Amino acid sequence: MAGGDVTRLAVLIDADNxxxxxxxxxxxxxxxxxxxxxxxxxxxWTTQHLVGWKSVLHKYAIQPMQQFA
Known part of the structure; x- marks a missing residue:
């Protein structure tokens, strides 16, 4: 990457799946x-199905986005 340019990426995760x-x-x-x-x-995030994600979200600074079922 020329001149110190950094490719910025977005990571969007479907945590339900x-x-x-x-x-x-x-x-x-x-x-x-x-x-x-x-x-x-x-x-x-209102269900118990995703309870295991909590520590991972904090550890890797991932923002949880509410998507009702």
Whole structure:
């Protein structure tokens, strides 16, 4: 990348259908192509189905976005 330009990427996750267990590997792969400047996970956070995501959201600074079922 010429002149120190950095490719900025957005990572948008469908948390209702993705496993929180692979987030580290996902972000490692994204980092090969640029910097993830926007990281959001969409899901219905009012359900117990996504309870495992809480620590991952904090650890990787992913913004939870409410999407009602």
């Amino acid at each position: 993705a496993s929180f267990a692979v987030v580290k590997e996902l972000l490692d792969e994204v980092a090969k192509y640029g910097t993830a400047t926007v990281k959001r996970a969409y899901g219905d």
